[in-house]
Amino acid sequence: MKNQEVTMNKLISLVAILLFFSCETEKTIDYAIISGKLENSNVKSVKLIGFELEKEISINDVDNSFSDTLYLDGPAYFDLQFGRTYATIYLKNGDELNITADTEDFDKTIRYSGDGSKKNQYLTAKSFDEKKLRPPMPELYSLDEQAFKNILKDIELSHLKLLEDASIMDTDFIALEKDNLKYESFLFMNDYEAAHRYFSNQPEFKVSSSFFPEDFKSMTFDNEAIYSKTNIYRSLARNALLKNIYQKLGDNPELATVNALEILEDIKIPALKNDILKSLQGTLISPTTANLDSFFDYFIANTASEEDKATLVNQYENAKRLMKGQPSPQFVNYENHKGGETSLSDLRGKYVYIDVWATWCGPCIKEIPSLKEVEKKYHNKNIEFVSTSIDQSKDHDTWVQMVTDKNLGGVQLLADNAGQSKFVQDYDIQGIPHFVLIDPEGNIISADAPRPSDPRLIELFEKLDI
Template sequence: MFQNNIVFVLIISLFFLLISCKEKSKHYTPTTTLIEGQIASSDSPVISLFGSEEIKAAIDPTGKFIIQAELEKAGFYSLGLSNHTIQLFIVPGDRISLTADQRTLQASVVFKGDHSKENNYLVVYENLKSTLQPQDFQTFFTQQEDEFIKAVEERTAVLNASQQDYQKKNGPFDEFFAEMISEEVAYDAAIMKMNYPVYFEYLMPDSNVVLSDTYDSFLQNLEIDSEDNLMVPAYKGFIMKYLEFKTKNDTSDHESTQNINRFNNISKLFQSENVKNLLYYTLLKEILETSINDASLLMDMYTEAQTNTKYKNEITTGFNSWSSLLKGKSAPDFECSAVNGKTVSLHNFTGKLIYIDIWATWCGPCLRELPYLENLQEKYKQREDIAFISISIDDDKAAWSTMVKEKDMKGIQLHANTEMHLKIVSDYLINGIPRFIIIDKSGNIWNANAPRPSSKEIIHEIDQALTI
């Protein structure tokens, strides 16, 4: 009798496990899904649906569009319009309609049709989340640990309460949506908590944050390796932060070592093939934009590990576009004007190591680096074989000249006119500032995306380049 009871319990447990697995995965045979709408004041001829793949549709002159897609996964998708996105929940087979004004997209969008309740809540959720963003970024991320955790948990409680309030007024959510939005909130909070030590050290570079032994306990109740959760937007950000969080304490200060360790840790921390593919892709995409030299070290490993053909081809194409900026390649020349009006070229400094800062007076992150750049210049002021060049890409040349004089900025201060600005951005593949570049004494690229002056590795990088 006892053995029969055990068998019965095991059968029942297995049954519920299979049911829960089926419910969790929410996979369907490909089913036609229709999304139609009208976007007022649209300046884009195309709208895209992003999920596992990108599906594009034309927007006619009146702002109307129709997207017809064969979908096989339920979950969160997004509509992309110019530089704007709209989150929406879709179950394959849904018929969804929406109206919005592109000028106030997130505030004006209204959904009708299948799962309109859930999708209209997502509008409320995104707007609420925006209002809960830290007003003072520095103060928020440099709080003491207990105060920071309290602030994040209070924010999470508000987001969770909004779900309950909305359902009281509008009826219960789809069960699967309710599960996914709860996971979205949880992963979003986890990202903030994993960002805490990173941002603390960035904002307080002279301090080292020491976390309590129980700080990472928030990870215990989260699914770390879950292919199904790739349909939860925050999960995609979470897995990258988790990789960084777990790698941070087992690497040296050198960025290249950290990048290699992050790559190697993907297969140690995750088993799902699709999760690993996304991580390999996202990591290499990041490294391509921050350290082409490191990317060159990892490309063979990447092509071997990556099983998603689209991801593999995209990174390979991106790497090839950066190949002209690999270490040892001839540095593209430029001609810029100094404060006194004289023209200065890169080749004027052959024989010296050059540390270049591409910046602008209106760029907050650029200005935060200035004190550290001055400290760096002071450290090497006795050396005649190094030059510090700052190139402003300000449209307003007078604003640049005024700031240089008022701040008594050291080093070689140059301004790039519109034509030279575009040339430098194109030659050095600059998609954001500040951008730092190291050119060796022979006029060749040493590091086309060098560490910032505030970084811990910059002195090691410069010292190493000076010894060559």
């Protein structure tokens, strides 16, 4: 009996020792492994893009394989980009995710295996489901409020069914994805008013008081953990807050004041505040902003990164150079559709309204009827209407034909180096259509003038007594 007791004590001691060493050697895995292989690919790398992360992973030239170890701050959604193609994936530390695809038919051939595969298979199925159920944007945003909301609800319910059927064991992912599906609907709803105005040609349209659900209206955007995990929540937070700020700023940049930015002080997520600041800089550090110096001082005081400060200073200096009363940048010897060449200096003595556009630009073409109306109204007045195309040289014939087919009036010019033309660069034009108004002495009136469809353009012309 005594021997049995000794043996039992030894056994208990041995088990205790084994458990001790087991606990000592077992460590939390603080990395994820992503690997894969692409067929028929000519890209040299894949990019993984997420919250404060952008990682480029080289592709092996011999067998088109790739692999990398990622030390993640936490689980999150990422965009995985293969050239112009991308997929949304979900990763957390401990995953070993393998991806294969044929780039000639990426959507139908992408496959996942390894730890984390079921979650990403669901995300791929969700993407297909979205494409099947959601109408094209013009059709979707032209719908009335109830029909629009019905489609969003149908999509959300269909995605929830896919999630339920995916046999995913990760309860944290399931909870996050359910929230994410709701945020996706909210994001579309937040864009509805502006998009419906555009696609339904109802510039005065406003959503009804009951359009937004109460759980959207009550969102405070103070969940830093979710902000770091999902781009949908980040976009929703940025868009909702920017919408509020722009309403306070108003439509007239000459009346905008720094007081409209007081709402930024209430933002609880530092990264969100920084993202909002960067977005506002593109709008407010502008030559059309009357209180430019005040906004610049505010942004400098609230910008921590020296690199971001340098960018801000450069943007500010460009804006000062293009403010009202400054000499306009010049274009020289642009091809004229009617023959010969035209320079901006040839038009000295008249006001000059310049439309920077291209034949491939849908919003540019949408402005043509309004531009024709303005030209007709101011025919024989002291103003020249100049349309400067930034089409590439290979599209020269397309430009010639469109000007003829659409019977475009005014002075029709082709820029000498497309979007890289010195005039376009000097005016720091980031997108088209873009409009500029110059006085008879060749000085800038507005480096970002109202577009023809905007009633403020005629108001400006009347103020100038053109």
